[in-house]
Amino acid sequence: MSGRILLVEDDEGIRVSLRLALEDEGYDVDEAGSGEQALERFAEQAADVVLIDIMLPGIDGFETCRQLRRVSAVPVVMVTARTDTHDVVAGLEAGADDYVTKPFVAKELSARIRALLRRVRSVDQPSVLTFGRVEVRPDEGTVRRDSAEVHCTRTEFRLLCELAANPGKVLSRELLLDRVWGYDYFGDGRLVDVHIRRLRTKIEPDPANPRHILTVRGMGYKLAV
Amino acid sequence: MGLRARVTVTFGLGALALSASMAALTYLTARQFILHQRETSVLGQAYVNASLVRSTLPGTSADKIPQLLDSLDTEGSSHSVVQSDGRWYAAFASSFFTENQIPAELRTLVQTGTPAQQHYQLNGHPELVVGIPVKGENIYYFEAFSLDEQARTLQILALVLSGAALVTTLAGATIGRWASGRLLRPLGDVSQAAETIAGGQLDTRLTATDDADLAPLADSFNRMADALQERIRREARFSSDVSHELRSPLTTLSTSLGVLQAHATDLSPRGRQALDLLAAELRRFQRMVGDLLEMSRVDTGSTDLSLDEVEVGELARQMVTAGGARGIRLTVDPAVSDLRLWVDKRRIDRVLTNLVDNAGQYAGGATGLSVEAGDPPGSRVRLIVSDRGPGVAPEERQQIFERFYRGQAAGQRGATEGTGLGLALVAEHVRLHGGTVWVEDGPDGENRFVIDLPAHRDGETDMPTSTRRP
Numbered sequence: 013m014s015g016r017i018l019l020v021e022d023d024e025g026i027r028v029s030l031r032l033a034l035e036d037e038g039y040d041v042d043e044a045g046s047g048e049q050a051l052e053r054f055a056e057q058a059a060d061v062v063l064i065d066i067m068l069p070g071i072d073g074f075e076t077c078r079q080l081r082r083v084s085a086v087p088v089v090m091v092t093a094r095t096d097t098h099d100v101v102a103g104l105e106a107g108a109d110d111y112v113t114k115p116f117v118a119k120e121l122s123a124r125i126r127a128l129l130r131r132v133r134s135v136d137q138p139s140v141l142t143f144g145r146v147e148v149r150p151d152e153g154t155v156r157r158d159s160a161e162v163h164c165t166r167t168e169f170r171l172l173c174e175l176a177a178n179p180g181k182v183l184s185r186e187l188l189l190d191r192v193w194g195y196d197y198f199g200d201g202r203l204v205d206v207h208i209r210r211l212r213t214k215i216e217p218d219p220a221n222p223r224h225i226l227t228v229r230g231m232g233y234k235l236a237v
Numbered sequence: 238m239g240l241r242a243r244v245t246v247t248f249g250l251g252a253l254a255l256s257a258s259m260a261a262l263t264y265l266t267a268r269q270f271i272l273h274q275r276e277t278s279v280l281g282q283a284y285v286n287a288s289l290v291r292s293t294l295p296g297t298s299a300d301k302i303p304q305l306l307d308s309l310d311t312e313g314s315s316h317s318v319v320q321s322d323g324r325w326y327a328a329f330a331s332s333f334f335t336e337n338q339i340p341a342e343l344r345t346l347v348q349t350g351t352p353a354q355q356h357y358q359l360n361g362h363p364e365l366v367v368g369i370p371v372k373g374e375n376i377y378y379f380e381a382f383s384l385d386e387q388a389r390t391l392q393i394l395a396l397v398l399s400g401a402a403l404v405t406t407l408a409g410a411t412i413g414r415w416a417s418g419r420l421l422r423p424l425g426d427v428s429q430a431a432e433t434i435a436g437g438q439l440d441t442r443l444t445a446t447d448d449a450d451l452a453p454l455a456d457s458f459n460r461m462a463d464a465l466q467e468r469i470r471r472e473a474r475f476s477s478d479v480s481h482e483l484r485s486p487l488t489t490l491s492t493s494l495g496v497l498q499a500h501a502t503d504l505s506p507r508g509r510q511a512l513d514l515l516a517a518e519l520r521r522f523q524r525m526v527g528d529l530l531e532m533s534r535v536d537t538g539s540t541d542l543s544l545d546e547v548e549v550g551e552l553a554r555q556m557v558t559a560g561g562a563r564g565i566r567l568t569v570d571p572a573v574s575d576l577r578l579w580v581d582k583r584r585i586d587r588v589l590t591n592l593v594d595n596a597g598q599y600a601g602g603a604t605g606l607s608v609e610a611g612d613p614p615g616s617r618v619r620l621i622v623s624d625r626g627p628g629v630a631p632e633e634r635q636q637i638f639e640r641f642y643r644g645q646a647a648g649q650r651g652a653t654e655g656t657g658l659g660l661a662l663v664a665e666h667v668r669l670h671g672g673t674v675w676v677e678d679g680p681d682g683e684n685r686f687v688i689d690l691p692a693h694r695d696g697e698t699d700m701p702t703s704t705r706r707p
Contacts, residue, residue, distance in 0.1 A: 025489035032496045093481065115487035115523055118495040185545075186555065200583060201545060230546030230577075 015129050016040045018059035020050040020076060021091070022068050030063075033118040039125075045069075047076030054080060061125050064108070065091040066099060074106040081107035085165045087128040089121070104206035109167040110193065111203075127194045128166075141176035143237045144224055146215050148176050155215065162214050167192060171207050172215070175225060175235040184232035208233055244417035245410050252409020253402065260398035267394055271387050276365065279382045280354070282315075283367040287378040290319055291371045302326040314383040320348075321376045339379050343368050347377050356384070363388050423451050427458055439466040477533035483526050487519075494519055521656065528658035531587075532640070535665045542581045542669060549618050549692060550574030552585065553608050561590030562622070568607040576618050576692040584666040585620075588674075591659040592622040592686050598655050600684055601625030611689050618692040626683040634676050638664040663688075 017039045021027040024045075031041045042059060044050035047068050054062065062080060066073035077088055090103035090111040103111050110124050141148040147156045150173050155162040164172065170192045174183065185201040193203060208227075212219040226236050238246075286309045297305055306317045306328035316334035318327045325336045336344065338359060346353045347368030354367045363384040370377050426443055433441040442462055443455040494516055501509050550569045556562040560582075589606070596603040604623050611617025629637060636642050641657035663686075667674040672690035679685045 023485045023489070026485055026492065029489045029492035029496065033492050033499075036496060036499050093484065114484040115491060115526065117523075118492045186559075202543065 014038050014040070015060035015125075016042065016057070017125065018042045018044060018050060018054060018062045020044045020047065020062065020064040020068065020073070022046060022065065026065075030118065030121070034122065034125075037122050047071040047073065047079075050076055051079055054084070054086075058084065059086060061128055062086055062088045063091065063121070063125075064088060066103060067093060074102055077103070077106040077108055081165070085163065087166055089124055089128070091116070100200075100202055101206055104203065105210070107165065107210075109165060130194065141173070143176060143179060143235060146176075146224065148172055150177075157215055164211070164214060168207055168211050168214070171204075172211055175233065179235050179237045182228045182231050182234045188232070204233070241414065241417045241421060244420075245413040248413025248416075249406055249410030253406040256402035256405035256409075260402045264391070264395055264398055268391055271390060272384075275382075275384065275387050276354070279315075279365055279380075280367060282312075282382075283369060283378070283380045286317065286380060287369040287371060290378050291374060291376060294319070294321055294376060295374070299324070299326070303329040309380070314385070315380050317378070317380045319376060319378050321374075323375070334381065336379070338381070339366055339368070344379075347379070423454060427454065430458065430462070434462060434465070439469060473533055473536045476529060476536075480526050480530040480533060487523055487526060491519055491523060525656040525658070528656045528662060531662055532658055532665070535662075535669075542584070544579045544581055546577055546579055547582070548574065549576050549578055549608055549620070552578065552580065552582070553606060553620060555582075556586065556589050557606055560586045561588070562593055562603065562606045565593065565603050565622075566605045568605060570607075570609050573608060573610045573614065573618050573692075575695070576615075577695060578618065578690055578692050580670060580690070584669070588663045588666050588688065589620075589622065591663050592688075595655070595659055595686075596622060596624035596684070599624075600627065604683065611692070615694065616692060617689055620688040620690070622686045622688075623679055624684050624686075626679075626681070628678045628682055628684050629676050637676065638674065 017034055019027055019030055019034075019041055021030070021043075022045050027043050027045070031043060034041050042053055042057065044053050047064075048070055050062070050064070064073045064076055064080075068076065071079070073090060077090065080086065080088065087110075088108045090100075090106075090108040092099040092103055092111050092113050100111055109128060112121050112124060139149060139151050141150065145158050146162075147159075148154075148169075149156075153166075153169060155164050155169065155172065171188065174188060174191050185204045188204050189200070192207075208225055209219075212222050212225055216222045216224060224236055226234050228234055289309065290305070293305060294302070302319065302321070303326060306319060306326060307330045309315075309317050310328065310330065316328060316331040316338075318325060318334065318336050318339065320326075320336065327335045340355055340357055343353050343355045343366060347370050350370045352367075352369045354365060356363065356365055358364070359381065364381045365384055366379060366381040368377060368379045423446075430441050430443055439462070442459045446452055446455050494512075497504075497512055498516065501512060504512060550573075553562075553567055553569060557565050557567045593603045601624060604625055607621045607623070609619045609621060611619045638660045640661040642661075643657065664674055667688055667690070670690055672688060674686065674688050677685050677687060
């Protein structure tokens, strides 16, 4: 597996050891010791996946992720200090696609990076999916609402495609985790929930009262056409 | 007797003593006054009548004397008799009243020339009899006056006064009860607050009061609660901080170790052996830090349940396919398979992971996960992890859920792999779900770790709030 990874981590020990581990797996690794440095680095050379530690000197990981999101839809993995809802949800809401919790094992991290990089849709799908005034083109990777393009991250886009390809059908969180995040990861519905929230703010006319992406209590989500 | 009862009784008795003596005093004064008035008027009338008798008797024939006496009774309630020259005459209208109805000693006294009066009972009625010797004549005039009306008045008065005393007593007791209740209410607040704190809600405080007498109590109580909370927080924070600080070096260690392992072929056999040792210990160390962190989160209460409603059968299936009980044989009682639970799946996953790990370390590995009916069957459901045994000794069945408990199994193979916190975390997570966990013997000497959780039928309940940490 190849690809360019930007490591944003202020702890040198972790940074260097991660670089060694990821380079062993065949990735090109860039390093940044702070959020500011990471944004500069990314502007110079885009990466395929960015790994951001939340605790950073200067602007923190959340803010780094938000600023990165303004310029790119690149997959982002947050490194959180705790599995508490607060850090995880804040990271996801800042635009992260996934998260790992310290202390993590390098294998776990590379599994997630692989899953993020692999997420290129290969299953046959109609070239246009429409619902309401939203139009999704899976093969082009574009979403339009009222003919204006909506910028989605890759994970958001994948999630939207899954929903749009199964209109009216209830999709459980487990199923969405499996299909969208694509690795064996048990039971963290927060990943799905936050991404659904983010999608709603982008395509729903009134995100607080969604008309398209509906929550089915205790079961999952479904797309209403 | 409680303080409140004592105050109530004291107030009641005080009110009773006060009102009873007031009533007695009032009664006696009134009685004296009423009787005195009656005596004055009776005496007045008796003397008038006596002088009338004196002036008319000498010229009246003996058979007219009763009529004369009749005419003297102006109020219809007095009876007159007169002794003239040793002969007794009684009035017609009250012919039953003769000299025999007059007390003998009074009669004798009057007949010696001394006017006298006496209270006495006549046929059960109070009477005042007055005897007047008429000077110079051999005439003695007696008249008995009824005191019925006065007696009735006094009776009513006594009744009213006792009623008032009774009411006053009750009012006293009521006031005592109310006042003591008011006095004790702050104590009740204090005890309730202490109870809540003991129940784990450490931020409970008494509301500040303006009352100068109570403010010091509330202040010192709140200061104590502050100190207690601060102390608990410091202790919980300490273990949390320690574990946090260990995270970064641990991540570096495990990542570097991973790199080393990837290049293990470059190492000598001795080096590889050392590397394996390092890897095993590091794994255990990492698990321990993870468990400590999880435990400190439970202790500091900084843990949130993210609850989902799931069918128990489905939950168990997910657990054996992708969760903590992966690959373990599942048996589901079809009768309870569709019961619903509110669970934080990640925690249930942790619970099963820890139970399966525990089975692997001490009892030859987990052999099955089963879903069975709880008690009562509609509202409790059990997830049971079985292993190969040996069973846990009965005296250890409670203790194995305690932190860092090292029992008889400590010497066994695999015991060194444990963190000492796995089962304690199981107990905490299950408790957060409003459930209980215990271990029991299976039919073939195996252990059955039973997780008993609250369940409901479809659409029966809303998301529970009580399972959140208090």
